[in-house]
Amino acid sequence: MKETKRTWNLYSAWNWQQEIDDLNAQSDAGWQLMHGGLFGSRFKYQPHVRYRYQLDFPGKIDEMPRYLEIFREQGWEFVNKTVNGWYYFRKPYDPSADALEYEINTDRTSLDAMAGRWVKLGTVFSVIMGIMLLLYAVMLVLHPTLAMASLLLALLPMFIMMVRGIVLINREDKKRTIRHDGKWIGACVLAFAVFYAGFVLLAANRVNTYWQRNGEDMDAVAAELSEETVWATVDIRYPDFYYLSLDVKADAPVTVTLTDENMEPVHVFTGEVKKEEDVRLWLKKGEYQVHLSDFTGGAQQVGFELD
């Protein structure tokens, strides 16, 4: 039999009693906690001892020696602390002892204070996430893209979970513990990771190019553009909304055309002076070309941006 093992579990902050119950059950089965963590814990097989575990969320500790001394004096052994501020303690278990021997928050005031500390933290996170969601929603309406929709979908379940947690933790104790909460949290975290990764990949692949052509040698330019020419090529890697900006200043009319792989025009402009910003185009995956044509001479400046 293995001497150590690792479990993968997710517990919500308001469900600490569930984690304590699971740790005690592990101890009864011979597995003693070596290190408790956010996403899982490590255990050592020691069947000859039994412990009872407790979790504390004390907030900012001014004097760590005093904090640990108070627990040590009552027979609690400090196991470890997590990065998000939860402290694991354990005490040798005597089945004949009073159950209160294995409680660390023995009155409503200290229990509410512990819950209140997490609610404060949770509220700050919820407000920040709420503001971000609002901004993403506005950006999605004004500038819709798949990448922005992915990020909104990623953040929404995390925001709902955080608000749900605040509501639950303010309830009576008996309604606070929720079984199988870890699976729901795990699904939210996974959804967030998948969508966020998708957003990063999509954003990295987006086209963000700008061409500008200023006419200097008028005869050479006129000769070059006397017939239709392909001025630039754009590689669209995934279908989505893209935003085209055009800035044309010319002495004589010039035609700017964006075509798809089948040479079908997607967007056409003919004229001398024109400024277009954020023209929304749905572009499929493929190679697109920017053509300049019908140029008859004179100074010309064409700026083309696609993102």
Next chain:
Amino acid sequence: MKKSEPLSESYYYILLCLSKGANHGYGIMQMAEKLSDGEVKIGSGTMYGATSNMMKKGWIEETFAQEPGQERRRLYTLTDAGKATLENEIGRLKRMLAHVE
């Protein structure tokens, strides 16, 4: 008389224990259980929170034992403000009890 907020059981017994002399954390927990005939058990988390709060309010102070060999032992002592708070609370409880009789 200035009206003060009622004390929780833990706060009351901690101040009551310290009114009998300086004591360390575990000593306070044991004395509280004895004084209350086993009714009041103060857990470590409750003890830390209560003593931190009371030190911030100036009701108790932290000190270290003077006896040789015990110099590292942390003790708590009642301040004048803590004594006044305890006396206020006892007065409040007595008045409430008088209404029953």
